[in-house]
Amino acid sequence: QVQLxxxxxxSVQAGGSLRLSCAASGDSILxxxxxxxxxxxxxxxxxxxxxxxxxxTSYEAPVKGRFIISKDNAKNTLYLQMNSLKPDDxxxxxxxxxxxxxxxxxxxxxxxxxxxxxxxxxxx
Numbered sequence: 001q002v003q004l005x006x007x008x009x010x011s012v013q014a015g016g017s018l019r020l021s022c023a024a025s026g027d028s029i030l031x032x033x034x035x036x037x038x039x040x041x042x043x044x045x046x047x048x049x050x051x052x053x054x055x056x057t058s059y060e061a062p063v064k065g066r067f068i069i070s071k072d073n074a075k076n077t078l079y080l081q082m083n084s085l086k087p088d089d090x091x092x093x094x095x096x097x098x099x100x101x102x103x104x105x106x107x108x109x110x111x112x113x114x115x116x117x118x119x120x121x122x123x124x
Contacts, residue, residue: 001026001027001113002024002025002026002027002029002032002097002099002113003024003025003026003113004022004023004024004094004095004096004097004113004114004115005022005023005025005115005116006020006021006022006023006093006094006095006115006116006117006118007020007021007023007118008020008021008118009093009118009119009120010119010120010121011121011122011123012085012120012121012122012123013122013123013124014085014086014087014122014123014124015084015085016085016122017081017082017083017084017085018082018085018120019079019080019081019082020036020079020080020082020093020095020118020120021077021078021079022034022036022077022078022079022080022095022115023075023076023077024076024077024078024097025076027099028073028076029071029073029076029078029097030053030073031053031099031101032053032097032098032099032100032101033050033051033052033053033097033098033100033101033102033106033107033108033109033111034050034051034069034071034078034095034096034097034098034107035047035048035049035050035051035069035095035096035097035098035107035111036048036049036050036069036078036080036093036094036095036096037093037094037095037096037114038089038091038092038093038094038120039091039092039094039117040090040091040092046060046062046091047060048060048063048067048080048093049063049067049068049069049080050069050102050105050106050107051069051070051071051078051102051105052101052102052103052104052105052106052107053101053102054101054103055071056102056103056104056105057069057070057105058104058105058106062088063082063089066082066083066084066085067080067081067082067083068080068081068083069081078095080093080095082120085120085122086122087122087123087124088122089120089122090120090121090122091119091120092117092118092119092120093117093118093119093120094114094115094116094117094118095114095115096111096113096114096115097111097113097114098110098111098112098113099113
């Protein structure tokens with residue numbers, strides 16, 4: 001069973017950048033499909049970006065072209081590089097893992113393993 005711990009959140013002005021990390025332990029993420037979600041109070045959880053076990057990626061429309069998801073299997077860590085941040089990106093960001101490989105940058109099974117999240121706040 002994999003455990004996930006996010007870090008790297010913080011406060012930044014619009015147009016700035018942050019890099020989130022998700023450190024995994026308890027199992028190797030080599031063959032996992034991984035992803036990032038975000039949520040604001042009172043809102044539904046929102047999909048952000050995903051990476052399958054082969055390294056193929058997918059992005060939701062609001063972040064496409066600004067965010068980059070990647071993973072370092074040797075460090076057992078998932079990343080989210082966030083550029084050109086906007087106030088609408090303010091949310092609690094958390095990573096999630098699916099022990100199935102995924103395909104085409106998508107994870108097709110419930111992502112039952114999740115971290116506690118890291119807060120990102122973007123001011124105008």
